[in-house]
Amino acid sequence: LTAGYYNLDDRDGYRTIARMLKRHHASLNFTCAEMRDSEQSSEAKSAPEELVQQVLSAGWREGLDVACENALGRYDATGYNTILRNARPKGVNKSGPPEHKLHGFTYLRLSDELLQGQNYVTFQTFVKRMHANQ
Numbered sequence: 001l002t003a004g005y006y007n008l009d010d011r012d013g014y015r016t017i018a019r020m021l022k023r024h025h026a027s028l029n030f031t032c033a034e035m036r037d038s039e040q041s042s043e044a045k046s047a048p049e050e051l052v053q054q055v056l057s058a059g060w061r062e063g064l065d066v067a068c069e070n071a072l073g074r075y076d077a078t079g080y081n082t083i084l085r086n087a088r089p090k091g092v093n094k095s096g097p098p099e100h101k102l103h104g105f106t107y108l109r110l111s112d113e114l115l116q117g118q119n120y121v122t123f124q125t126f127v128k129r130m131h132a133n134q
Contacts, residue, residue, distance in 0.1 A: 012054065012058060014054055014055045014058040015058040015061065015062070017058070018058040018059045018061070018062040018064055019062055021059075021062070021064055022062045022063060022064055026064070027064060027065040027066070027067060027103065028055070028056075028058075028059035028064045028065070028066050028067070029066075029067040029068065029069065029104075029106075030052060030055045030056065030066075030067075030068055030069075031068070031069050031070070031071045032048045032051070032052060032070070032071040032072075033052055033068040033069060033070055033071075033082065033083045033086045033087075033105070034070040034071070034072060034074045034079040034080070034082050034083050035048035035049070035052075035071060035072065035082070036048065036049055036078070036079075036082055037049045037050070049082070052068070052086055053086070053089070056068070056086060056089075056100075056102075060100045065103035065104075066102055066103055067102055067103050067104035067105065067106070068083070068086055068087070068102055068104075068105055068106075069105065069106040069107070069108055070083065070106075070107060070108050070109065071108070072109070073108075073109035073111060073113070073114070075113065075114055075119035075122060075123065076122065077122055077125075077126075080122065080123075080125075080126035080129075083105070083126070083130075084126070084129055084130065086102070087101060087102045087105060087130060088100070088101045088102075105130060
């Protein structure tokens, strides 16, 4: 079974996968870092924010290098801010590197639309903020 189908109230299916990855000296990479619960159809009963946090937290608890990527082409500050919250869930640490942070982030969906006007300016700001406290 996949972790999502064996992810009950008393069992964290993703933590089991993180343990297996640790045994094999692997990293964990997960998608949909930009997605927000409020942007999903209520019919889907989707909770991407909770899912991302559960998966990333499982990796961090097991001591893995954790990475993320976006699933959708987003060019807005709201999407980028959601990625930033996932990248450093406890924010910027002024006394050193944050306790939990992404080991890497892959930006998918590079397009002409991203590189135009305000979209590019917003993306530049996002990249600078991703590098804060590194």
